[in-house]
Amino acid sequence: MNLALIGLNHKTAELDTRERASFHPEKLPEALRELVERPGIQETMIFSTCNRVELLSRVKNSAQGLESMEAFLREKSCIDGEQLREKLYRYSEQQAVRHVFRVASSLDSMILGEPQILGQVKSFYNVAVQAGTIGTYLNGLLQAAFHAAKRVRRETSIGEYSVSVSSAAVELARKIFGDLRGMSILIVGAGKMGKLAATHLRATGVRSVRVANRSPQAARELAAHFHGEAVPFEELTKWAARSEIVITSTGSYELLVDYARAQQIMQERKNTPIVFIDISVPRNVDPNVGTIDNVFYYDVDDLGAVVEANLQERRKEAALAEKIVEQEVDSFCARLHSLDMAPVVVELQTRIQEICQVELDRFFKKAGPRDPQERRELEVMISRIAGKIAHPLITQLRSTDHDPLQQAAYLDTLKRIFKLQKDSES
Amino acid sequence: MGWILQGALALYAVGLLLSLVGFYRKRQLFITIALALVGCGFIAHTVFLTLLGFQRRHFPITSLPDSLCFLAWSLTLTFIAAYFRYKINALGAFVLPLVSALMVLSGTVWEENHAIPPLLQSRWIYFHTSVAFLAYAAFFLTFVSGVLYLIQENELKSKNFRFLYFRLPSLQVCDELLRFSLFAGFILMSLTIVTGAFWAQQAWGRFWSWDPKETASLMTWGIYLVLIHYRLSARWRGRRAAYISIVGFVSAVLTFSISLFKGLHTYL
Numbered sequence: 001m002n003l004a005l006i007g008l009n010h011k012t013a014e015l016d017t018r019e020r021a022s023f024h025p026e027k028l029p030e031a032l033r034e035l036v037e038r039p040g041i042q043e044t045m046i047f048s049t050c051n052r053v054e055l056l057s058r059v060k061n062s063a064q065g066l067e068s069m070e071a072f073l074r075e076k077s078c079i080d081g082e083q084l085r086e087k088l089y090r091y092s093e094q095q096a097v098r099h100v101f102r103v104a105s106s107l108d109s110m111i112l113g114e115p116q117i118l119g120q121v122k123s124f125y126n127v128a129v130q131a132g133t134i135g136t137y138l139n140g141l142l143q144a145a146f147h148a149a150k151r152v153r154r155e156t157s158i159g160e161y162s163v164s165v166s167s168a169a170v171e172l173a174r175k176i177f178g179d180l181r182g183m184s185i186l187i188v189g190a191g192k193m194g195k196l197a198a199t200h201l202r203a204t205g206v207r208s209v210r211v212a213n214r215s216p217q218a219a220r221e222l223a224a225h226f227h228g229e230a231v232p233f234e235e236l237t238k239w240a241a242r243s244e245i246v247i248t249s250t251g252s253y254e255l256l257v258d259y260a261r262a263q264q265i266m267q268e269r270k271n272t273p274i275v276f277i278d279i280s281v282p283r284n285v286d287p288n289v290g291t292i293d294n295v296f297y298y299d300v301d302d303l304g305a306v307v308e309a310n311l312q313e314r315r316k317e318a319a320l321a322e323k324i325v326e327q328e329v330d331s332f333c334a335r336l337h338s339l340d341m342a343p344v345v346v347e348l349q350t351r352i353q354e355i356c357q358v359e360l361d362r363f364f365k366k367a368g369p370r371d372p373q374e375r376r377e378l379e380v381m382i383s384r385i386a387g388k389i390a391h392p393l394i395t396q397l398r399s400t401d402h403d404p405l406q407q408a409a410y411l412d413t414l415k416r417i418f419k420l421q422k423d424s425e426s
Numbered sequence: 427m428g429w430i431l432q433g434a435l436a437l438y439a440v441g442l443l444l445s446l447v448g449f450y451r452k453r454q455l456f457i458t459i460a461l462a463l464v465g466c467g468f469i470a471h472t473v474f475l476t477l478l479g480f481q482r483r484h485f486p487i488t489s490l491p492d493s494l495c496f497l498a499w500s501l502t503l504t505f506i507a508a509y510f511r512y513k514i515n516a517l518g519a520f521v522l523p524l525v526s527a528l529m530v531l532s533g534t535v536w537e538e539n540h541a542i543p544p545l546l547q548s549r550w551i552y553f554h555t556s557v558a559f560l561a562y563a564a565f566f567l568t569f570v571s572g573v574l575y576l577i578q579e580n581e582l583k584s585k586n587f588r589f590l591y592f593r594l595p596s597l598q599v600c601d602e603l604l605r606f607s608l609f610a611g612f613i614l615m616s617l618t619i620v621t622g623a624f625w626a627q628q629a630w631g632r633f634w635s636w637d638p639k640e641t642a643s644l645m646t647w648g649i650y651l652v653l654i655h656y657r658l659s660a661r662w663r664g665r666r667a668a669y670i671s672i673v674g675f676v677s678a679v680l681t682f683s684i685s686l687f688k689g690l691h692t693y694l
Contacts, residue, residue, distance in 0.1 A: 157452050161592075175582060175591070178598035271663050273597065290583060294664050302585050309587035 003141070004065040005096040006073065006088050007047070007054030010110045013087040015050075021077040021084075023048040028124075029131040035072050036133040040064035043135040045128035045142075047103075049120055051110050056100060058137045062092035094333055100141060101325045101332075104149040106158070113158035113314045113321075118149045136406045141332070148328035155324060158317040161310030166196040168306040169277045169298070170204060173245050176273055176296055180204040186243035187211045187226075188236065188256060190218045193279040193300075194249025195225075201245065202226055210239055214250075237261055241268035247277045248284040255286055262289035277303070335408075344411055345397070347420050349390050356382040427481070428536075430474040431495070435529045437467030438502070442526050445518030449593055457515045461506075464522065468502045475499060485551050488542045493559070494532035498525050500556075500563035504607070508567055512603050514595045520570050550625035558618040564611030565650070565678045568604055572671035575600035579665055601664060604671060605657065612650045619643060642681040649674040 008021060023031055023046055035055065036044050043058040055073060059065025074084055091099045102108045106117045125142050128134045134142075153159060162171045170180070177183055183206045187198050190213055202209060209228030212235075213219035219230040231239045236256060240246050241264075248256060257265070257276065262285075265274065273294045278285040283299055290297035360382050364370065370378075393414065400407040414420065441464035448456030475496065478486040487496045505521045508514070574594055581591040594600075622640070623633040634640060653670040657663070 155453075155455075172582070174596060175578070176597050178596040273664065293666070296582055298585070305585060306587050309591070313592060 002042075002059050002061065002065075003057075003093055003096045003137075004059045004062045004069065005054060005056045005091045005099055006066060006069045007052060008084075008087045008089070009052035009054075009108065012089060017079060017083075017087060018050065018053060020079055021048075021053040021073060022050070023053070023076070025127075028127050031076065032128055032131040032133040035069070038068040038072055040068050043138045044069075044133045045125060045138060047121065047124045052103070052108075054103070056096070056138065058135070066090050066092065094329065097141065097144075097332060098325065098329045100145045101148045101329055102322075104145040105152040105321055105325055106149070107152075107318055107321055107325065111163055112311070112318055114163075115153075115159050118146070118153075121149075122146070136409065144328065144332045148325055151324050151328065152321045156317040156320045158314055158321050160317075161313050163307055163310050163314065165300070165303045165307055166193065167200045168303040168310070169197040169247070170200045171310075172277070172296070172298055172303075172306060173201065173275055174204075176275055177244060180206050182207050183244040184208045184210065184242060185245045185247065186231075186239050187222065187228075188233075188246065188248040188284065189213060189250030189252070189280065190215075190222050191249030191251070191280060194247045195222065197247055197249075197277060197279065198226060201247075206245075210243065212236055212239060214252075237265055237268075240274075241265045244273070245275050245277065246285075247279065249279040250284055252280070252284060253282055255284060257285040257289065259286050259288050259292075262286070262292055262295055266292060266295060279303075344414065344420060345394055348393065348414060348418060349386070351418050351420060352386045352390050353383065356386045427474065427477055430470050430477070431529075431533070434467045434470035434474060435526070435533065437463045437470065438498075438522065438526050438529060441467060441518065442522035445522055449516055449519040452515075452593060454515065457518065460518055460522075461509060464502060464518070465506065468499070468506060471499050471502065482542070484542055484547070485555065487551065487555050487559075488546050489537060489540045491532045491536045493555075494528045494535075496555075497559050497562060498528035498532065500559040501525050501528070501566060504560070504563040504567055508603060508607065511606070512595075512599055514574075514599060514603065516574065516594050517570070520574070521567070524566070545629055548625065548629065550621060550628070554618060554621040554625055557614045557621065561611050561614035561618055562678055562682055564607045564614060565646075565675055567607035568611055568671045569675035571600045571603040571607065572668035572675075575604065575668040576665065579668075597664065601667070604667060608650065608654065608657070608671065612647075612654055615643070615647050615650065619647060639681065639685045642677070642684050646674060646677040646681045649677050 008018065010018070013021070028046060028048070032044060032046055035041060035046070035057070040060045041057045042060065045056050047054040047056070053073075055069045057065055057069060059068075070084070070088065070090075073079075073088075074081055077084070089099075099108070104118055104121045106113050106115065109117050121142075125134070128138075162168050173180055173183070180201065181204070185198060185201055185206055185208070187194055187209065188211075190211075198209060209223070209226040210231050211219045211223040211226070211228055212231050212233045213222065214233050216230065216232075219233070222228075223230040240257065246257075250256070262276075271294055273296065275296045276285045276289060276298070278287075278297065278299045281300060285297060285299075287297060287299065289295050360378065363378075364375070397407065397410055397414070400410055441460040444456045444460035444463065448454070448460060475486055486492050501521060502525055505517065505525070509517055575597060577590055578594040578597055578600060580586075581588065581594070582597070619640075622643075626635065626640075627633045649670065653667060653674060656670075657667055
């Protein structure tokens, strides 16, 4: 293997450094083409998001490759050499494979298990493919990384739990109402968090959004934003009773929904469940309403507790994901090592010899008995022809020694053309 | 023929195990495989009951082990139906233990050839007992969904987002299963009582004789009637309905087991 990776991420470098090290998307192809010309670099790709900047290359030898990449990054980022060295991590061979797999599977992300990372890796991979700096080797590695990431998605529930406060509101509503289609939301106030939570809810396909605000103008604007309906602030009780989810997010210091009002709302709703999500501080809904049957009440801290619990679940799933990644790393590396070509070479030679021998025998049979001298000479000639046919094929195969993936592809082609053993491991 | 039943039990047991693992690890794959196994077990179970019926030339539900075996069959049937309707992954972990336990219990007290009591040699047995057992199975589901509701509601109200919060279905789904199994159970129970009365008229010459089993089943029926009334009038939802479903189930268990002790139904 000849693989090297350097990089810095949210754990090793602060935003300021990451910003300076990052590559502008438009300049990326050019940077790739420049990097691939550096000493010791054979194939390369660059990964650059707000949380990480990484350079991954297939190299002639790892020390030289790492050196070249670091020099390249130092020049491009104008970060002082000493400072950069402290913040960089360097991986080679199996460690680099593992790192790439972990990044793609979102195990190295700032928000563990966030789903965007795989798409980002794919798009940076495509940029490198288009820039022509990726060959069979990195291609094979990246495909294996995508496979590992997909397995992690499929076999663990690492991405299942919401880890933002506003999506926690959606999750809670789901735990109560199941499917949210057909639900009505009432947004009270025009606070930013309330708007965010409502956006998440809206995305689940709720039936209607209503907005109540002290300022009718603000209510209309917000309602227009959600394709909803503005309702009079004075009729809060009436509209709350007609909604399943009430989000309060005002700057008001008074209680908008107290215990008695909540009871009144429940009576009007015929006791069907309702959720109050109170994002305002100070709170707009009396926390005690949560003791009423079928009333569920959550404030900002409760949403935070959901997020914390979800993160905990993600961490548990991450342990499982690490195992999957480890399996995939092992199987990828094993695949590279297992490409022993000696048996194929022998078999190829025998096969060609065989073909020639069959033809020779046929000739002898047809042409009648020959004297032994002539017979020997013909045999030698045929054997030479067989050798000459096999020679360039084997030379070509040997020339791919440094590139296991290309070699694998080549071996495979040979096997198919000459109908050699089906399985390389047998 | 016994091996078919043992096969069914083995499939149920593995299905239970996988359901528990799937519940604990939250893996759909385990749940799906568990369901497939339970489905196969159910087919084997059905084949066994059919063969037994042909062999005896009678509905195979004339002794205690018979009825435990048939109860397990009814529970599995309602479980499979409920899963396909509501897709509650947690359900297997709560229903299958009882199914497996009933099968084991039935197997331990199994008697190969018992004499069929003359009273049971009637066509009524086919209808009366099968609807009765399906009613019990439906009420068990009502009970389970009520319990699931109460646990999940408690998690949501106490704001403890822990183990069960992540694993139990939403309140809405619990409530729907509760309602559906409640109505189904109630209709089946009503049919049981009516057919029982006609059978009693034939066998004992009276429609109703306040035998303990009759009394108990009337009580159970009454409890569920009250629950249905309040559900329809929308006053009792969620928690209260769940509590009543538990009370109703206790009464149903009593009804089922009372004939083991005394009364006209003692041949169970």
